[in-house]
Structure formats: structure tokens, C-alpha cells
Amino acid sequence: xxxxxxxxxxxxxxxxxxxxxxxxxxxxxxxxxxxxxxxxxxxxxxxxxxxxxxxxxxxxxxxxxxxxxxxxxxxxxxxxxxxxxxxxxxxxxxxxxxxxxxxxxxxxxxxxxxxxxxxxxxxxxxxxxxxxxxxxxxxxxxxxxxxxxxxxxxxxxxxxxxxxxxxxxxxxxxxxxxxxxxxxxxxxxxxxxxxxxxxxxxxxxxxxxxxxxxxxxxxxxxxxxxxxxxxxxxxxxxxxxxxxxxxxxxxxxxxxxxxxxxxxxxxxxxxxxxxxxx
Amino acid sequence: xxxxxxxxxxxxxxxxxxxxxxxxxxxxxxxxxxxxxxxxxxxxxxxxxxxxxxxxxxxxxxxxxxxxxxxxxxxxxxxxxxxxxxxxxxxxxxxxxxxxxxxxxxxxxxxxxxxxxxxxxxxxxxxxxxxxxxxxxxxxxxxxxxxxxxxxxxxxxxxxxxxxxxxxxxxxxxxxxxxxxxxxxxxxxxxxxxxxxxxxxxxxxxxxxxxxxxxxxxxxxxxxxxxxxxxxxxxxxxxxxxxxxxxxxxxxxxxxxxxxxxxxxxxxxxxxxxxxxxxxxxxxxxxxxxxxxxxxxxxxxxxxxxxxxxxxxxxxxxxxxxxx
Numbered sequence: 001x002x003x004x005x006x007x008x009x010x011x012x013x014x015x016x017x018x019x020x021x022x023x024x025x026x027x028x029x030x031x032x033x034x035x036x037x038x039x040x041x042x043x044x045x046x047x048x049x050x051x052x053x054x055x056x057x058x059x060x061x062x063x064x065x066x067x068x069x070x071x072x073x074x075x076x077x078x079x080x081x082x083x084x085x086x087x088x089x090x091x092x093x094x095x096x097x098x099x100x101x102x103x104x105x106x107x108x109x110x111x112x113x114x115x116x117x118x119x120x121x122x123x124x125x126x127x128x129x130x131x132x133x134x135x136x137x138x139x140x141x142x143x144x145x146x147x148x149x150x151x152x153x154x155x156x157x158x159x160x161x162x163x164x165x166x167x168x169x170x171x172x173x174x175x176x177x178x179x180x181x182x183x184x185x186x187x188x189x190x191x192x193x194x195x196x197x198x199x200x201x202x203x204x205x206x207x208x209x210x211x212x213x214x215x216x217x218x219x220x221x222x223x224x225x226x227x228x229x230x231x232x233x234x235x236x237x238x239x240x241x242x243x244x245x246x247x248x249x250x251x252x253x254x255x256x257x258x259x260x261x262x263x264x265x266x267x268x269x270x271x272x273x274x275x276x277x278x
Numbered sequence: 279x280x281x282x283x284x285x286x287x288x289x290x291x292x293x294x295x296x297x298x299x300x301x302x303x304x305x306x307x308x309x310x311x312x313x314x315x316x317x318x319x320x321x322x323x324x325x326x327x328x329x330x331x332x333x334x335x336x337x338x339x340x341x342x343x344x345x346x347x348x349x350x351x352x353x354x355x356x357x358x359x360x361x362x363x364x365x366x367x368x369x370x371x372x373x374x375x376x377x378x379x380x381x382x383x384x385x386x387x388x389x390x391x392x393x394x395x396x397x398x399x400x401x402x403x404x405x406x407x408x409x410x411x412x413x414x415x416x417x418x419x420x421x422x423x424x425x426x427x428x429x430x431x432x433x434x435x436x437x438x439x440x441x442x443x444x445x446x447x448x449x450x451x452x453x454x455x456x457x458x459x460x461x462x463x464x465x466x467x468x469x470x471x472x473x474x475x476x477x478x479x480x481x482x483x484x485x486x487x488x489x490x491x492x493x494x495x496x497x498x499x500x501x502x503x504x505x506x507x508x509x510x511x512x513x514x515x516x517x518x519x520x521x522x523x524x525x526x527x528x529x530x531x532x533x534x535x536x537x538x539x540x541x542x543x544x545x546x547x548x549x550x551x552x553x554x555x556x557x558x559x560x561x562x563x564x565x566x567x568x569x570x571x572x573x574x575x576x577x578x579x580x581x582x583x584x585x586x587x588x589x590x591x592x593x594x595x596x597x598x599x600x601x602x
Contacts, residue, residue: 113304212430260427
């Protein structure tokens, strides 16, 4: 039991460390002494095979630095993850709180709209949004926010229902507080806390979805680097130089795993606090 | 007596039906609206860039492209209700025909993946719950965390690399219809279906494990144990059924996840399925096909929900509707 707890602690630290690395890479990508992600590495021409070794981590099929592209790719993944999670959480909070507080027809109407979003498979919806909007980070973030809103909203609604009948809410209502203020001051802080762990889980999903979209050729337009796009570019060379696929794939894997671990731990910690309160 | 019973069922089913109808109407509206926003003129996609102004105008008239949005939505929706999903801008084929032709592939993949995922995760879930926190449980928790963090397309690449390129024996791309021989069909379906199934196994087995651990602490399990029943019989005959509700719900919900996965897998393995149809028609702005496929998938999702509800009743006598 003790060994297990220590292993859990270790995995949390490793996850936080990896996220810190990704954040640092994303923020500092422009300032680091890296090669340009769009230009050929000097000394390489069109006939050089991919995986030119004098360059650390090699070169890609065209002759660009894999290291520079993977570091700059972190920016895209992180931006999409954080941006879509924040948007989806805001939208989910607004709809979920309203549905849980006002109930009746508000609840039904919101439920039907959310069900309609859920009825379309996530990636199909994302592909449709990507095809409509301008190709770029903003479109992907918006698409993912739409896909994610129902999950956040359902969680927020359930959490609202769990606290809306408590005494302090009744007290606020008895004092004549307006619904808007009750929602903001009494319910929102409680519900946000319960939603926060899920935001990490959603970020893990968003990183995968963004990579899938780039993989299908619907992500950022070239030459902008993204991990999913790099995996797709490396596919034909899987046999000769698996590094081209391996490096970005490992980045996606570690990022997703880290977000999942952090979300999981946050949820468990929150559960424990909740059970002590009761 | 029987009349009143029918009334109870209707009262339970009707609001659900109304809700489903509203959801589907909204999905159709959303699909039509979204694609209406899409840049580009479908007439260009149909006629090519060198089309003359008259040709384009004629195409617009033929396809009712100049009608107001709501008129087009209404025409389309009333067709859908009668089972007519319109015709593709690109091929001129009825949408339902091309969906039906592709459904064979995607349907087989999804069903194979579901069956495979359940066949693997039920024993794993039961055994890890039986020896919770044991060595096997901890090892599986590590493996399943790894699987959860692996995007489907990376998993597919890995499987294709190892099983098709290195070991050999399985085709890396392409599809063989059932009519070409069941062996060839299954060999082509194996890798894509395995990819989809592997993505589900970790969540399925974890869900079952959690419920099973709770069930195993109940009195009727203790009673069965004290009667000296064999462990295997207790686990699979006494504990599995009351532990399977969340798994059944999850299975119904994961239809959407499976179809998302199928999109990626079909593109990767070059399979002529619904997912590929979505990707090609979205990029070509073939609005009727996209609308048709999205509508069809939404119907499948709602139907899966209904089937889940019925299964629930079969598994748990407490939720069955009884005449009162």
C-alpha cells in the first residue's frame, strides 16, 4: 500500500515535470537557440535522405530540423488544449448552472441542445467545423469547445443540483438575492471546484483530437508544425526512419498521459476533501 | 387492465420520443447551417473552375441553391422524414445509397470492435476486481493508463508497423468485401477493428472493475461464498450481472467514440467506409452527403441509447415498467 502511494506520488511529479517542459517549450520556442521550423537545415539538400544524423533527432522528409518542429509543435498542442478547455468550461458552466438552477423548461431546452451536439460523433463535428472555418488554431479551438461543452455542462448541472438545496443557498434566496447573484456568488465557486479536475482530462482529449485533425490533413496549414501533422508526414518513412513518427508520437503520448494523471489526482484529492466535510 | 398498462408505457415513452425528435431536428438544422457557412460554391466543385456563368446559374436553379436557407432546410427535412436524404452534388447518387454502401464496412468494424473489446475487458475487469491491488491488477492499471494516453492513430500506426510490416500476414491497407470470401474480409478487418477495440478496453475494464469491487462486498456474495460455491461461479454467475450496468451504459455511449475512431482508422487503412465518405465530402463541400451522414449517425446514436435502456431492463428487474 505504501509502495503504491509512493509510486502515485512519483507519477504525479513526473506528470507535472513533463507539463512544465511542454509549457516551457511552448512559451520559449521563439527564444531558444533552435533552427527555424520552416527552413532546411544548412548542409541538407533535396537528395539527402530523411534522418540526417548530424542534426540532433535528425531531419524530416524535406530536410527540416525535427527538434525545432517538435518544440514549436508544443505551442500548437498546448494552445489548443488550454484554449478549448477554457472555452468549453465557460460555456458548460453557464449552461449547466442555468439548467441546474432554473430546472423546468430551461433544463429541458438546454438538455435537448446538448444532446444534439452529443449525437454527432466528436471527430465528425470537428471535421465539419474545420472545413467551414479558416484553417488555423482559432477554428480548431472553437470546434473543440463546441464538442466539449456538453460534458462540462452535464457535470456542472449535476454539481449544481447537488448544492442548490443546501442551506446557504436557501438563506441567500430568503434574503431576496437575485438569481444572477446567487448563481455567481453562491453556486459558481462550488461548481468550478468540481469541474476543475475534468478540465485536465478534457485537455488530454483535446491534444489527441487536435493531433487527429492534423493527421487527417485538416489542422494547421503547412509549414506550421504540429505533432499530428509530423506523425502524418513521417508515415511513409516508418520502415527506414521510425524516428520521424516516434518523436512526435512520444510527445503526444507523454502530454496526454500527464494531463490524465493530473486530472485523476486532482479528482481524488477533491473527493477526499468532500468526504471529510460530510 | 391491459389498457392502463399501455397508458403507463406511453406516458414513459412519449416524452422520450418527443425529445429524440427535437434532438434530430436540431442536428439536421445544425448540419445544414454549418455547411451553409462554409466558403466556396458547390457549383464550382461540380462543374470545375472553368464553368461559365450560365452553367453556374443553371446548376444553382437545378439544386435550389438560391432559395433561402430555411426553405432549403424545410425541403430537405421533409424529404428526410419520408426517407429521402437527397442526392449527392458530386456523384448524383442518392445519399442513402452511398451511405448504405459504406455502412457495410463501418458497421462491421464497429461491431467487431465492440465484440472484441467486451470479450477482452469483461474477463480482465472481473479478474482485476477479484484480486484488487494484486500484482496483475497493478500491472493492468499501468498498461491501461498507457493505452488511454495513446491516440488511436498512433496505435493504428504501431499495429500496422508491427503486425503488417514486421510480422507479416495481415494486409496493411485496403478492404475485401464479405462476398470476396469471409477469410479475406476478416483479415482486412482485423487490424482496424483491433485498433478501435484497444482504445475501448481500458475504460471498459476499469468501469467493470470499479462496479465489481463494490458488488463483491455485498451480502449475497458473502452468502454464496459461505455456501462453498466455486469462485469462478460466484464471479461470473452471481457478481457479473449486478455489476454490469455502468458498462452497458458506457457501451451505448461509446458508439460515438467508435465512429470517431472509425473516421481516423478508415483514412489510415484506406477503407471505403462512412468515415472516409465524411472526410471526402466535407472537403468537397458535398452538402447533401454530409447532412445525410451526420443525420444518419445521430439516428444511430439515439437508437443506441434506446437499446441501452431496454438492455437495462433485461439486466435489472428493478427498472422494468410494471403495471400499477
